[in-house]
Amino acid sequence: MRSFEERKSEIFARAGQMEKRRKARLRTVLTAILLTALLAAGVTGIVFAQKAGRPVEPVKGQEGATDNPAEERTGTIPDAILNILTGRTFDGSLGGEKYGHNGGKAEATNVPKSVFIQPSRGRPAVSYYANEELYDALTEKIRRCFETCPEDRDGDFPEGGPDRVAEDVYFFYLFQNAGKGINEDFRFALWGDKLQDCQSGAVVVCGSEERAFLTALITGNASGN
Amino acid sequence: MENGDCSYRRFLDGDNSAFDGIVKEHFDHVVFFIDRILHDTQASEDVAIDVFAYLAFKKGYDGRSSMRTYLLTVARSRALNYIKKHRAHPTVSFDDLSSEACDRADMLDRLIDDERKKYVSEAMDKLPDDQKTALHLVFFEGLTYKETAKIMKKSEKQVDNLLFRAKNALRSLFGEEGRKYL
Numbered sequence: 188m189r190s191f192e193e194r195k196s197e198i199f200a201r202a203g204q205m206e207k208r209r210k211a212r213l214r215t216v217l218t219a220i221l222l223t224a225l226l227a228a229g230v231t232g233i234v235f236a237q238k239a240g241r242p243v244e245p246v247k248g249q250e251g252a253t254d255n256p257a258e259e260r261t262g263t264i265p266d267a268i269l270n271i272l273t274g275r276t277f278d279g280s281l282g283g284e285k286y287g288h289n290g291g292k293a294e295a296t297n298v299p300k301s302v303f304i305q306p307s308r309g310r311p312a313v314s315y316y317a318n319e320e321l322y323d324a325l326t327e328k329i330r331r332c333f334e335t336c337p338e339d340r341d342g343d344f345p346e347g348g349p350d351r352v353a354e355d356v357y358f359f360y361l362f363q364n365a366g367k368g369i370n371e372d373f374r375f376a377l378w379g380d381k382l383q384d385c386q387s388g389a390v391v392v393c394g395s396e397e398r399a400f401l402t403a404l405i406t407g408n409a410s411g412n
Numbered sequence: 413m414e415n416g417d418c419s420y421r422r423f424l425d426g427d428n429s430a431f432d433g434i435v436k437e438h439f440d441h442v443v444f445f446i447d448r449i450l451h452d453t454q455a456s457e458d459v460a461i462d463v464f465a466y467l468a469f470k471k472g473y474d475g476r477s478s479m480r481t482y483l484l485t486v487a488r489s490r491a492l493n494y495i496k497k498h499r500a501h502p503t504v505s506f507d508d509l510s511s512e513a514c515d516r517a518d519m520l521d522r523l524i525d526d527e528r529k530k531y532v533s534e535a536m537d538k539l540p541d542d543q544k545t546a547l548h549l550v551f552f553e554g555l556t557y558k559e560t561a562k563i564m565k566k567s568e569k570q571v572d573n574l575l576f577r578a579k580n581a582l583r584s585l586f587g588e589e590g591r592k593y594l
Binding site for chain 1: 470
């Protein structure tokens with residue numbers, strides 16, 4: 188057995204070790220708390236940043252919507268759409284060679300008579316798609332365009348026929364929310380009386396009613412009826 | 413107030429030498445008690461050092477029970493932890509066995525000067541752990557049922573029952589000749 192002095196020194200040595208272990212544990216816990224807090228702050232920051240970059244604006248007619256359509260579509264993409272619609276400028280950034288447009292060249296003078304249904308990060312588009320009635324109406328209208336003018340198809344229509352269009356529209360909407368670029372998000376373009384499926388290249392000629400609806404949808408005047 | 417309490421207060425006030433008094437007064441008793449549980453004097457001494465280190469480090473003794481009761485409570489808990497930790501790898505060398513026997517004999521000589529108690533102490537090793545612990549605390553440490561119950565985390569009634577059974581068991585172990593020790 189140990190002598191008294193040995194015991195005593197051993198006791199205080201172990202007490203010192205216990206103190207060291209306690210401090211180490213405290214450090215570990217504090218570090219874990221700090222890291223968790225940083226992680227939480229980071230995630231919160233990302234969420235806020237995402238929200239800030241994708242504001243949702245009320246649809247016209249809904250509570251909180253303004254009477255002025257132009258006021259509703261602030262932001263990069265709606266402005267670009269508005270420019271096309273109003274014929275002010277066209278810099279080619281929304282179309283491009285891929286979609287059979289004017290090659291994506293900046294031609295501010297020659298404004299095409301086309302309307303792009305731009306399911307983008309732009310607020311109006313988000314609002315339209317967030318509104319079930321308008322979404323259904325849009326889907327139906329586009330489906331009808333492809334149904335009623337099958338002879339004008341140009342290119343490969345998505346497998347599954349017109350119903351598939353509706354799915355694609357929906358898919359497209361989800362897709363753009365994943366943060367893809369503008370050009371990749373492109374799905375449909377309304378060229379005068381021709382509606383083009385930008386992904387498949389299929390083109391159909393719309394009747395005046397369909398064209399009016401789609402145009403109104405873009406300009407914010409569609410009611411969904 | 414018990415001496416251990418006064419020494420501990422002085423230790424808390426910064427007088428490290430006061431701790432010597434506590435160690436001197438209680439260390440052997442703690443080792444003896446732990447040895448009842450571990451049956452290994454060297455390991456018991458090691459665990460006892462841990463108990464006192466805990467007392468010095470944690471400074472958790474609040475004077476609500478006696479210093480002995482507090483130390484034995486911590487000792488029991490540490491001893492059970494030790495068993496849990498070392499059950500899978502029991503290692504005892506032959507050298508240890510011989511020195512172990514010497515150590516235990518020394519300790520018994522120091523702590524038990526009564527022939528009757530020595531006789532009982534040896535017989536107690538054959539009892540179940542709980543009965544052994546209860547008997548040790550009451551019979552050798554002179555603690556009350558209440559203090560024993562606190563250390564063993566049992567009710568006083570349970571301690572009473574344990575002691576009753578332990579005494580009966582010892583009576584049957586001792587036979588007629590040993591009855592005089594009880």
